[in-house]
Amino acid sequence: MKKYILLLFYVATIAFSCSEDNNSDDTPAESDGLVGTWLLTDIRIDAGTNDDDLNFAKQILGFLQGIDCELITFTFNESGTLDTDSKVDHLSINVGTGGLDIPCPTEVDEESALWVLNGDQLTISKEGEADEAFTIELDGNTLIVPGESVDANNYAGADAVFTRQ
Incomplete structure (x- = not known):
């Protein structure tokens, strides 16, 4: 189950984390609403979805928020660049007699990419x-x-929710 939860966070990170691409000709279209810093704050699960792994992932995220741990942060810049900070790959979930212990990772993976928003379609460019x-x-x-x-x-029936900071 731990692998499934880490996979959920990993996929959310991969969805937005990319290697640096120096093609400055790409710029966001109609993107003023997306410019800013966004923090993963919730995993919403549809009422009709009964998935223990998704529920556990939601609990883990809630626990990390309770200790002020920012797991994934995206910064969409006006220039069309995206900076991603992710602690997902450094999560450690420990189960003991006192329950779950999930320390906030101190290591952060930082990546950059290009982004374009067209309507509700967000395109992330990865070099190569x-x-x-x-x-x-x-x-x-x-x-x-x-x-x-x-x-x-x-991940059918679940949404990753980010809040502007």
Whole structure:
């Protein structure tokens, strides 16, 4: 189960983390609403979805928020660059007699990429790889990435919710 939870966070990170691409000709389209810093704040699970692993991932994120641990942060810059800070690969979940112990990782993986927003389609450019497009919902200070956009087989019925900081 631990691997599944780490995979969920990893996929959310991979969805937005990319290697640096220095092609400065790409700029965001209609993207003023996305510019800023966003923090993963919730995993929403549809009421009809009964998945213990998704529920456990939501509990882990809630626990980390309770200790002021910022697991994934995206900074969408006006220049069309995306800076990602992620602690996902450094999570350690310990189960003991006192329950769960999940210390906030001190190591952070930092990556940069290019991004373009066209309507509800967010495209992330990776150097040397095909672009990746994701359907997002953007409502003021809330950015939602539907699980189906990341992996229809494993994350159907769940959304990664980011809040503007």
